Amino acid sequence: MTGIMNNRTGGCHCGAVRFEVTLSDDLKSVRRCNCSYCRMRGSVVAAVAQDGINILQGNDILTSYRFNTRKAQHFFCSRCGIHTHHQRRSDPNRHAVNVACLDGVSPFDFPEVPVMDGANHPNDTGKPAQLAGTLHFESTSKR
Template sequence: MCSRRNAVVASVDLDNLKVVKGEDSLSVYTFNTHTAKHYFCSKCGIYTHHQRRSNPHEYGVNISCVEGVKIEDYQHIGYLDGRDDHPADRA
């Protein structure tokens, strides 16, 4: 995943994510192994969420897209920088 995406991502089980507005504007893409499904707004291009490759039963959700969430509140949490290996590729 490109390090320039700069999303703040939280994990959620597939059954626990509900898109309440704008689902008709979402588009999806896949690449490489085509296991992960990456969703983005077809109007503005923002990444909203993806079905994970490392755990296909889980979504990664860009919390920057969640109304009322301030990403500054999460700066203390560790992160993947997008430059190092994907967790599923580590031996």
């Protein structure tokens, strides 16, 4: 495996779900997606190493949502509704974690986030994954 592995902890908004993850490439793999579900959800995610997610508490209150091909599984806390992670459609053995759920990380820490073209998913088109665009964030606050 290439890249830098990085262990992090995180959880949902209400604290009922806690987890630890091993990221595949630290936070260098952050991205968004423009498929119908991700477009509405709006989270920035980072790739998790294979078998790199361990639910420490709250597994019993995690619920999931599947749509369309039902291959991707999106997990969220049934109490506060926060999307914590998902099992990827392109590789069901891998996951991606919502960076906003990682301790000490905010999606606004990234000035640019690539947006993948999930609306034209490679599993549907037979073509390689494509970039749909880039989301830019520029803070106006002075810290």
